[in-house]
Amino acid sequence: MKKKTGSVIRAVGMFLCPVTMYYLMEAFHMNAFVMTRWRAQLLNIVFFELLMLVLFLVTGRLRIALIAETVLALAAGLANYYVLSFRSNPIVPWDIFSIRTAASVAGEYDYALGARQVLTLLGFAALIVAEFFFMRIVIDKKKVYKRIAGAAGVACLLVGFTRMLWSDAMVNRFHLYPFLFTPAYMSQADGFAVTFLMDLKYLTVDKPEGYDAADAKETLKSYETEEKDAEEGELPNVIVIMDEAFSDPAVLGDMQTNEDYMPFIHSLQQGADHTVTGYLNVSVKGGNTANTEFEFLTGNTMAFLPSGSIPYQQYINGEIPSLVSYLDGLGYDTYAMHPYYATGWNRDKIYPDLGFSHAYFIDAFTAPSYVRKYVDDASCMKKIIDIYESKQKGQPMFLFNVTMQNHSPYTEAYPNLTQDISLDGVNAFALSQYLSLIKKSDAALEELVNYFAAAEEPTVIVFFGDHQPTDSVVQPVLALNGMSYDTLSKDEEAKRYEVPYVIWANYDIKEGQNEDTSANFLAAKVLKTAGIPLSDYENYLLDLSEKLPVISAERIVDADGNEQTLKTSEELKEYQKLQYYRLFDAGKGE
Numbered sequence: 001m002k003k004k005t006g007s008v009i010r011a012v013g014m015f016l017c018p019v020t021m022y023y024l025m026e027a028f029h030m031n032a033f034v035m036t037r038w039r040a041q042l043l044n045i046v047f048f049e050l051l052m053l054v055l056f057l058v059t060g061r062l063r064i065a066l067i068a069e070t071v072l073a074l075a076a077g078l079a080n081y082y083v084l085s086f087r088s089n090p091i092v093p094w095d096i097f098s099i100r101t102a103a104s105v106a107g108e109y110d111y112a113l114g115a116r117q118v119l120t121l122l123g124f125a126a127l128i129v130a131e132f133f134f135m136r137i138v139i140d141k142k143k144v145y146k147r148i149a150g151a152a153g154v155a156c157l158l159v160g161f162t163r164m165l166w167s168d169a170m171v172n173r174f175h176l177y178p179f180l181f182t183p184a185y186m187s188q189a190d191g192f193a194v195t196f197l198m199d200l201k202y203l204t205v206d207k208p209e210g211y212d213a214a215d216a217k218e219t220l221k222s223y224e225t226e227e228k229d230a231e232e233g234e235l236p237n238v239i240v241i242m243d244e245a246f247s248d249p250a251v252l253g254d255m256q257t258n259e260d261y262m263p264f265i266h267s268l269q270q271g272a273d274h275t276v277t278g279y280l281n282v283s284v285k286g287g288n289t290a291n292t293e294f295e296f297l298t299g300n301t302m303a304f305l306p307s308g309s310i311p312y313q314q315y316i317n318g319e320i321p322s323l324v325s326y327l328d329g330l331g332y333d334t335y336a337m338h339p340y341y342a343t344g345w346n347r348d349k350i351y352p353d354l355g356f357s358h359a360y361f362i363d364a365f366t367a368p369s370y371v372r373k374y375v376d377d378a379s380c381m382k383k384i385i386d387i388y389e390s391k392q393k394g395q396p397m398f399l400f401n402v403t404m405q406n407h408s409p410y411t412e413a414y415p416n417l418t419q420d421i422s423l424d425g426v427n428a429f430a431l432s433q434y435l436s437l438i439k440k441s442d443a444a445l446e447e448l449v450n451y452f453a454a455a456e457e458p459t460v461i462v463f464f465g466d467h468q469p470t471d472s473v474v475q476p477v478l479a480l481n482g483m484s485y486d487t488l489s490k491d492e493e494a495k496r497y498e499v500p501y502v503i504w505a506n507y508d509i510k511e512g513q514n515e516d517t518s519a520n521f522l523a524a525k526v527l528k529t530a531g532i533p534l535s536d537y538e539n540y541l542l543d544l545s546e547k548l549p550v551i552s553a554e555r556i557v558d559a560d561g562n563e564q565t566l567k568t569s570e571e572l573k574e575y576q577k578l579q580y581y582r583l584f585d586a587g588k589g590e
Contacts, residue, residue, distance in 0.1 A: 010062070013135055017066045018048035020127055025077035026192060027120045029084055036191045039174040043165070044191040048073075050158050057151035060144070062137035067128055074124045080192055081117065082109070086408070087287035088471050088485075090187040093199050094309045110411050165194060166201040183307050202306035205315065205584070208576045216581035219574070223539040235330065235396040236458035236505070236530050239384060239448075242293060243377065243441050245406040246465030247499045249431070249474050251279065252492075253481030256424040261435040264446040265463075268502055271513055276503040276529055278515035280522060283553035285496050286408075286470035290345035293402060293466065295519035295552075297354055298322050299541050300579045302553040304566075311583070312345045316353055321586050323523045325355030326535045327398045333357060335387060335399040339365055339375035356400075360387075371437065372414045374404040377444035385451055394457070402466075406437045410473055428476035434469055449504055458507045460530045464522070465499035497554040503529050518552045521545045537582065547571055 022044050026032035032041060048069070055065035080091045086109055095102070113121075139147055164170050171178050177189040178198065187195045248262065249255060260266060269277045282292045283302035290312045291302050298320070305311060319325070324334050335358045342348035342361040351359045360383065368379035380403050391397055410430040421435035422428075445463055452459045468474065471485035474496075478485055483492060501522065503509075509529050517525060524538035524545070534542070548564060548571060550557040556564045556572065566572045 010135060010137055013130070014052075014062060014066075014137070015049070017127065017131055017135065018052045018069065019045050021070050021073040021124075022048045022191075022193070024120055024123050024127065025073040025080075027123070028077045028081035028117055030188060032191060035188050037175055037177070037189055040176055040190045040194055043174060043176075044193045046161065047158075047193045047197070050154055050161065053154045054151050054158065056137075057139070057147045057154065060139040060147055063131055063135045066131040066135050070124060070128055070131065074121075076192070077120070078117075080187075082111065084184065085472075086470065088285060089183045089287075090192060090195065092183060092307075092309070093196060093203055094306070094314055109409050162197045162200060165198045171198075199306070202309065203314070205305060205580070208304075208573065208580055210573075211577045211580055213581055213585045216577050216585070219578060220536045220540065220581075223536040223543070225534065225536075225539060235332070235532060236460050236507070237388065237396055238327070238332075238398045238460050238462070238526065238530065238532070239388075239452075240296075240398075240400045240462040240526075241380070241384075241445070241448075241464075242289075242296065242400070242402050243406065243445075243463060243465050244289065244403045245408065245434075245467060245469050246438060246441055247468040248438075249435070249468075249477045251495050251498050252474055252477045253483065255477050255480060257435065258422050258424065259420065261421045261439045262442040262500075264442045264449075265500055265502060268504065269500070269513065271511065272504075273511065274505045274507065274509050276509070276512040276515055276525075278501060278513070278517060279498040280464050280501040281494075281516065281518040281550045281552045281554065282465075282467055282497050282499060283519070284467045286467065289402065289466045290347075292519050293345075296464075296523055297324060297400065298582070299520055299523060299537055300583060301518070301520040301551050301575075303551055303556060303572075304576045304579055305553075307553060310345065312347070312350045315583060316350055319353050319355070321537070321582050322354040323538075324398065324400070326538075327532075328355045328357065330396075330533065332396050332398045333391060335360070335397060337364075337380065337383060337387075337399065337401040338362075338404070339368065339380055339383075340404045370416060371405050371440060372412075372417055374407055377403050377405045377441045378447070380405075381444045381448040381451075384448065388455075388459075396457075403441070406434070406441060408469060408473075410434045410437075410469070423476055423480075426476045426480065430473045431476050434473050445502075452506050455506060458505070460503065460505045460509075460526065462501070462503050462522070462526050464501035464519075468496055468499060471496075494555050497552060505530065516549065517545065518550045520551060521549070537578070540578065544571060544575060551575070 023032050026036070036044070052065055052069050055068055056062050059065050059068075083089070083091050165176070176194070176198070177186050183195075190198065268275050283295065284291050288310065290310055294311045295301055305315070328334050334356045336347070336351045336356040337360045338344070338347060339362050342359070348359070348361075362375065365375055365379060365383060368375045370376060380401055384399060384401060387399060388397065410433040417433065417436065419432045419436045421439060422432050449461060452461060475485055488496070503526055509531070521541055524534065524541040527534050527538055528542060546559065548556060548558050548569070551572075556569070558564050564572065566576065
């Protein structure tokens with residue numbers, strides 16, 4: 001009787017342990033019982049049960065299989081909790097391509113755990129103890145071939161289960177949430193495991209419906225214009241600063257600070273001479289800098305690529321057409337600059353593929369000054385001036401600088417940063433540090449503009465942020481306006497993807513204010529404003545921007561302010577085909 005009871009306990013435990021580890025994995029950041037759709041909960045449990053069977057058949061020991069799966073669930077849940085905390089989005093399959101970048105900044109974050117996470121770890125510990133003492137089932141070692149065959153069969157079931165999740169019919173039948181543009185909500189509604197499996201479908205980019213490379217090439221050819229011959233010194237220098245995490249939290253709601261945190265940019269926004277200002281709609285927040293960089297330098301948009309993907313890591317495997325290669329063809333010397341490690345986002349490999357002739361990383365900065373642990377923006381501006389002064393006189397240069405000063409986190413005090421800015425009526429350490437950093441960037445930009453205002457060569461300076469900081473940093477501003485980052489409306493959430501941009505020149509250009517656009521259109525706008533001949537793609541983008549001035553992974557808006565989708569807009573379908581051609585087929589001799 002006792003033996004029979006033990007067998008029943010182990011049989012029940014064999015089923016319940018994977019169920020328990022699923023809910024514990026999600027418990028690091030949410031209550032899956034409440035937050036995840038019930039059909040999706042069942043699908044997540046099925047996955048855990050199938051994975052347990054594979055491990056059991058491979059090892060031949062239930063205890064080892066369950067403990068191994070529990071450790072995997074613990075590691076996945078804890079890692080996903082940290083990733084959600086740091087960038088507001090969950091782990092996605094293509095994060096595997098970003099491991100080197102993540103590792104380079106991993107030491108800069110705060111890994112302290114709250115009470116919820118500690119209790120979840122204790123729950124995992126209790127589960128492992130129970131599995132160790134009660135789940136002792138061993139398959140006869142002589143049946144190894146049958147075990148392997150069984151494991152292969154269950155693995156095939158797992159593959160079939162995954163492919164089932166890729167089916168629109170099954171997604172509808174199980175009421176799953178399939179929209180990649182809101183990955184955090186998708187992970188919440190469908191569960192981490194199911195969402196991860198659904199995302200595997202998007203590791204590669206399918207050709208757009210009706211796509212033909214020859215047609216795309218002909219469409220672009222129709223936008224070609226006859227290039228004028230540029231006389232020596234006629235083309236202006238173009239200096240672009242994509243400033244890390246630079247944004248104006250005031251776009252989220254009313255806020256009062258003890259002093260202005262970006263007085264220079266605010267003054268430019270009031271209608272300064274030789275200046276165009278507005279807000280740039282980007283496709284990321286809290287991280288994934290490389291995607292804004294990709295959109296600006298290529299004219300492509302993340303709206304047509306999987307949410308959370310990083311083109312620098314996944315889709316660029318050789319030379320592709322870009323703003324850089326085009327300007328190089330016009331006779332520009334092209335420089336890339338980033339005061340951090342060259343391997344971040346694969347920049348050491350990607351920059352030559354984009355057409356940069358010179359690249360400067362942290363080892364190229366001589367005795368730079370630091371704010372917190374990063375090379376400050378003032379050092380970047382000094383380096384820009386040094387490059388300008390050392391280049392051949394009259395030789396136009398294009399320089400693209402990605403700064404590092406304002407990189408998260410903002411929760412630790414540093415002796416080399418005084419927090420000058422505070423939010424009236426609110427004790428918000430992280431926001432105060434963030435705004436104090438923004439003020440330093442604003443001052444550094446002013447110094448650069450002042451230098452080139454007196455320079456002999458015509459020069460255009462473009463300045464914009466890559467994304468806003470994480471949700472927790474701006475929560476005090478939202479709270480002052482009766483909002484919370486986890487309950488924002490669609491329109492309120494769209495504001496989280498707006499950053500200021502400035503186009504300034506030391507010669508006459510057409511001024512403009514409140515000229516909102518998106519990152520994919522900005523380079524074309526810069527060339528047009530600066531009086532530089534445009535490529536066929538930039539001509540196409542300028543034409544498209546008249547109809548759809550904002551295209552990002554977050555939203556697509558037409559000239560009348562109406563939201564658009566790929567299903568309803570023929571212009572978007574054409575853009576998607578041209579982007580696919582430029583990203584995957586151009587130059588391959590189709």
